[in-house]
Amino acid sequence: MDDPVLLTGAGGRVGRAILSGISGEYDWRLLDREPVSADALPAGVSEDDTVVADVTDEWQVREAVRDVGAVVHLAGDPRPNAPWDSVLRNNIDGTHAVFDAAAAAGVDRVVFASSNHAVGAYETDERTPDLYRTNDDYRLDGSELPRPSNLYGVSKAAGETLGRYFHDEYGLSVACVRIGNLTEDHPPREYERGQAMWLSHRDCAHLFGRCLEAEYDYEVVYGISNNDRRYYSLERAREVLGYDPQDNSADYTFEGEPKDAA
Amino acid sequence: MDDPVLLTGAGGRVGRAILSGISGEYDWRLLDREPVSADALPAGVSEDDTVVADVTDEWQVREAVRDVGAVVHLAGDPRPNAPWDSVLRNNIDGTHAVFDAAAAAGVDRVVFASSNHAVGAYETDERTPDLYRTNDDYRLDGSELPRPSNLYGVSKAAGETLGRYFHDEYGLSVACVRIGNLTEDHPPREYERGQAMWLSHRDCAHLFGRCLEAEYDYEVVYGISNNDRRYYSLERAREVLGYDPQDNSADYTFEGEPKDAA
Numbered sequence: 093m094d095d096p097v098l099l100t101g102a103g104g105r106v107g108r109a110i111l112s113g114i115s116g117e118y119d120w121r122l123l124d125r126e127p128v129s130a131d132a133l134p135a136g137v138s139e140d141d142t143v144v145a146d147v148t149d150e151w152q153v154r155e156a157v158r159d160v161g162a163v164v165h166l167a168g169d170p171r172p173n174a175p176w177d178s179v180l181r182n183n184i185d186g187t188h189a190v191f192d193a194a195a196a197a198g199v200d201r202v203v204f205a206s207s208n209h210a211v212g213a214y215e216t217d218e219r220t221p222d223l224y225r226t227n228d229d230y231r232l233d234g235s236e237l238p239r240p241s242n243l244y245g246v247s248k249a250a251g252e253t254l255g256r257y258f259h260d261e262y263g264l265s266v267a268c269v270r271i272g273n274l275t276e277d278h279p280p281r282e283y284e285r286g287q288a289m290w291l292s293h294r295d296c297a298h299l300f301g302r303c304l305e306a307e308y309d310y311e312v313v314y315g316i317s318n319n320d321r322r323y324y325s326l327e328r329a330r331e332v333l334g335y336d337p338q339d340n341s342a343d344y345t346f347e348g349e350p351k352d353a354a
Numbered sequence: 355m356d357d358p359v360l361l362t363g364a365g366g367r368v369g370r371a372i373l374s375g376i377s378g379e380y381d382w383r384l385l386d387r388e389p390v391s392a393d394a395l396p397a398g399v400s401e402d403d404t405v406v407a408d409v410t411d412e413w414q415v416r417e418a419v420r421d422v423g424a425v426v427h428l429a430g431d432p433r434p435n436a437p438w439d440s441v442l443r444n445n446i447d448g449t450h451a452v453f454d455a456a457a458a459a460g461v462d463r464v465v466f467a468s469s470n471h472a473v474g475a476y477e478t479d480e481r482t483p484d485l486y487r488t489n490d491d492y493r494l495d496g497s498e499l500p501r502p503s504n505l506y507g508v509s510k511a512a513g514e515t516l517g518r519y520f521h522d523e524y525g526l527s528v529a530c531v532r533i534g535n536l537t538e539d540h541p542p543r544e545y546e547r548g549q550a551m552w553l554s555h556r557d558c559a560h561l562f563g564r565c566l567e568a569e570y571d572y573e574v575v576y577g578i579s580n581n582d583r584r585y586y587s588l589e590r591a592r593e594v595l596g597y598d599p600q601d602n603s604a605d606y607t608f609e610g611e612p613k614d615a616a
Contacts, residue, residue, distance in 0.1 A: 176450055184446065184512070188438055213522040237499065237574075240519045250446070250512045257502045260475040312499075 093304060095161030096121045100147055100190060103128050106166050106205055106296065109274060111137075113297020118304070123147075123156050123167065147186035153193040160197070162304055165190045166205040172244050183247035184254075191258040191266075201265035203303040204255050206312070208272050208289055208324075210248040212241025215285070224284040226321045226342075233325035234270070234312035252312060259310040267303040267333070271296075272316035272324065279319075279341035281348035288321045292339035302333040317341065355566060357423025358383045362409055362452060365390050368428050368467055368558065371536060373399075375559020380566070385409075385418050385429065409448035415455040422459070424566055427452045428467040434506050445509035446516075453520040453528075463527035465565040466517050468574070470534050470551055470586075472510040474503025477547070486546040488583045488604075495587035496532070496574035514574060521572040529565040529595070533558075534578035534586065541581075541603040543610035550583045554601035564595040579603065 101107050102122035111120070115134035122128060123143040130139055145152035147167045157163060167190075168183040187204065194202050211232055215223060222228040238249035248270075255266035272289030273280055274296055280286030291299075295317045311332055314324035320342035329335035343351055363369050364384035373382070377396035384390055385405040392401055407414035409429045419425060429452075430445040449466065456464050473494055477485055484490045500511030510532075517528035534551030535542055536558055542548030553561075557579045573594055576586035582604035591597035605613055 176454070180442070180447055180450070185442055188442070192438070213519070235499065237497065238515045238518065239522065240515060241522075243519070246512070246515050246519050249515045250508070253500045253502060253508050253511045253515075256500065257475070257505070257508050260501065260503075 093118060093161045095119070095159060096141075097304065098123060098157055098160045098163045100124075100156075100163065100165045101167030101205075102142075103132075104166055104170060105274060106271060109276070109293040109296040110164065110300045111297075113294055114301045117301065121156065121160060125167075147189055148181055150189045150193065153189045154196065157190075157193045157197045157199055160199055162201045162203070163190060163194050163199055164203045164205075164300060164304070168205075168247070169244070172209055172242050174244050174247075176243050179243050179247035183244070184250045187247075187251040188254055191254050191264070195258050195262040195264055199264065201267070201304070202255065202258070203300060204251055204266065204268045206252050206268040206270045207245060207248045208270055208314075209241050209245030210238045210252065210270055211236065212245055213239040215241070221284060223323045224288040224321060228323065230323055231325040232314070232323060234314065234328055256310055265308055266310050267308060268312045269299065269303065269315040270312065270324070272314065278348040278350070279344050282346055284321075284346075287341040287344075287346075288319055288323060289316050290319055290339070290341040291315050292317050292337075295337040295339050298337070299329065299333070299335050302329075302335050306333045308332050355380060355423045357381070357421060358403075359566065360385060360418055360422040360425045362386075362418075362425065362427045363429030363467075364404075365394075366428055366432060367536060368533065371538070371555040371558040372426065372562045373559075375556055376563045379563065383418065383422060387429070409451055410443055412451045412455065415451045416458065419452075419455045419459045419461055422461055424463045424465070425452060425456050425461055426465045426467075426562060426566070430467075430509070431506070434471055434504050436506050438505050441505050441509035445506070446512045449509075449513040449516055453516050453526070457520050457524040457526055461526065463529070463566070464517065464520070465562060466513055466528060466530045468514050468530040468532045469507060469510045470532055470576075471503050471507030472500050472514065472532055473498065474507055475501040477503070483546055485585045486550040486583060490585065492585055493587040494576070494585060496576065496590055518572055527570055528572050529570060530574045531561065531565065531577040532574065532586070534576065540610040540612070541606050544608055546583075546608075549603040549606075549608075550581060550585055551578050552581055552601070552603040553577050554579050554599075557599040557601050560599070561591065561595070561597050564591075564597050568595040570594050 273286040313329040317339040535548040575591040579601040
């Protein structure tokens with residue numbers, strides 16, 4: 093991609109994971125509500141490539157999408173227990189502003205950071221904890237209706253539906269990535285559920301890179317590593333996006349230590 | 355049901371259709387932003403049973419749900435071309451306020467007026483106009499992901515997801531009715547699509563009555579009459595709710611005249 097890629101929420105956890113892996117491969121425009129300090133910028137990205145803006149301000153967003161080839165939209169309130177007023181404004185209205193500005197500017201594609209919380213209530217008492225273990229073959233594959241575990245998840249599901257609409261109406265390619273449990277270096281410690289939906293930093297960066305390169309119309313995929321005990325299918329991400337994850341929480345002990353070092 | 359039923363948006367088209375059929379069967383509390391004039395009230399409903407309130411005002415909604423046994427939530431901006439700011443506020447935030455107040459008050463069930471526009475973009479150029487005809491067997495059944503044809507449809511899909519969350523989290527029974535093309539006396543005239551998704555007034559009232567009587571957890575059903583040329587399945591509404599529609603647009607000419615009178 094020759095045109096710049098706008099990364100909203102660039103200073104957040106997912107943004108930093110993406111930049112740690114593929115910062116050299118694109119001409120980035122980094123948007124965040126807070127200024128990114130110069131020493132935190134990845135190599136090749138200067139302060140001139142940063143925008144301090146709030147995605148709920150449609151005029152700031154319109155300015156930010158100018159001349160970009162793609163948008164990776166991560167900005168929003170990331171707290172699973174965020175109150176309704178915040179997710180309504182920051183996540184639902186903010187995501188509308190990003191899709192709307194992208195469509196108006198003729199941007200080709202938007203990659204939207206959705207969440208496992210959009211479907212968290214499939215983890216019923218009847219299904220858990222077996223769901224988190226390798227002997228269970230239940231899989232969510234992205235074709236199921238949203239079933240959020242909190243209002244944050246409701247807001248992410250609404251963002252996915254906005255993406256569907258902007259794809260159908262304006263022809264934008266839209267990929268929604270239901271991000272699992274993103275941690276650096278090792279899977280979550282002593283947390284079965286988190287290990288089942290672990291997403292390593294390098295797999296995260298690779299997956300978002302594939303979302304910027306592959307050809308697709310509208311996709312909902314799961315963003316997790318190649319974990320033995322997953323309950324999210326990786327089929328769609330592999331087939332459509334060419335996602336090829338390298339990490340697996342089964343290579344670590346329950347305490348989060350690498351098994352080959354044990 | 356012995357406790358009152360709160361009907362939001364009571365003065366709108368759907369509200370009047372419901373009341374025209376089943377006003378005598380419940381103890382109603384009619385909520386609308388505009389006062390309902392005394393001579394427009396159905397028999398048995400007095401002005402004391404009306405509430406002038408806006409569903410976007412959470413305190414007014416909390417007051418309105420007090421001591422009700424069920425809520426039929428119709429209020430919102432009904433325009434398919436309504437702008438984002440209006441559907442965000444009136445339809446998404448307003449529906450959250452209703453579910454939230456119902457859950458806080460311990461109301462047993464909420465029946466939510468969703469819309470065919472939540473899935474309107476399944477009517478692609480490749481599928482239409484065959485989709486609107488009896489020789490086509492494509493059916494949407496309520497298990498498919500939303501695919502809205504406009505921002506109004508996005509807001510209705512968000513309302514369905516809110517219903518899913520409030521069911522899972524608080525145990526409310528929630529039925530979402532994707533209402534077709536509601537008209538009085540005869541199907542829409544010279545409009546294939548509208549005839550395929552026709553909902554007569556008496557079938558509308560009967561369907562919402564079934565939503566107030568049947569036992570269910572969370573359901574998404576289509577609200578149309580028993581039209582020969584439908585592309586929405588009635589299976590779920592029949593099976594779970596006991597819906598038994600009496601009308602069929604095939605009993606009318608394309609011009610909307612009853613065939614038995616021709």
